[in-house]
Amino acid sequence: MNDGARLILASASPRRHELLAQIYPVFEVMPAEVEEQEDPTTAPRVMVAHNAAIKAAWVAxxxxxxxxxxxxxxxxxxxxxxxxxxxxxxxxxxxxxxSGRTHTVFTGLVLTCAASGLTLSDYVTSEVTFKPLSEALIEAYLAKVHTLDKAGGYSIQEHGEMIVAARRGSLSNIIGLPLDETKQLLESAGLPCVSGSN
Structure with missing residues (x-):
């Protein structure tokens, strides 16, 4: 156990802030000022691992x-x-x-501490199946939800019932921070978490 350890979330995302607070209530926020890799032809597992790592490294x-x-x-x-x-x-x-298709949501995680040389990482996948979406439904959804800061242009936790038919895997991963895997990383580093999962 790391008594007095500081945890910093290298993200400006309010959704990640809310999720992390469920399992580790006291932490700081310092958004990383990095240029994320967003080449649409890059393998998603590679992309999220790279971006998570450069964000963590910049703050560390x-x-x-x-x-x-x-x-x-x-x-x-x-x-x-x-x-x-x-x-x-x-x-x-x-x-x-x-619309009408199943897609995969990938999240890469990196926990690092420069002073101790510690680096732990993981990645998580979930699947989401959309309902068939008419143009009218798309317009109605976009009128309700600000989507420009969300991968895929949607938010499952905001009026997701309008567009989502089914999901498999971690809901918190689809939102942006898989809680079970994050908790495992933190506790592996000696940072005790409170209850909260998926």
Missing amino acids: ERQPDAFVLGADTTVFIGNRVLNKPANAAEARAMLREL
Whole structure:
């Protein structure tokens, strides 16, 4: 157990902040100022692992005595990744592509501490099946949910019942931070967590 250990979340995502607080209530937030890899032809597991690692490393370099958690999430369908849409037109195009199909959500996790030389990593996948989406339903959904900061152009926890038919695997992974695996990483590093999962 690391008494007095500091944990920093290397992300500005309010969803990751809310999820992490469920299992580790006291932590700091320092968004990493890095350029994420977003090549749509890159293998999703490689992309999320790379992005999580560079986020964690950027913060750890500036806060070497702290434990730093980096995470990255993307959507994969039809042999390509769907990152955050650049605008509303791109969000509409993503929802059309996801309509009536099953896609995979990948999240990469990295926990590092520069002072101790510790680095732990993991990745998680979940599957989401969309309902067939009409143009009217797409417009109704986008009128309710701000999707430009969300991989795949949607948010399962915000009016997900409008667009999602089924899911398999971790819900928290689809939202952006898989809690079971995050808890395992933290506890492996001697950072005790409170209850909370999936």
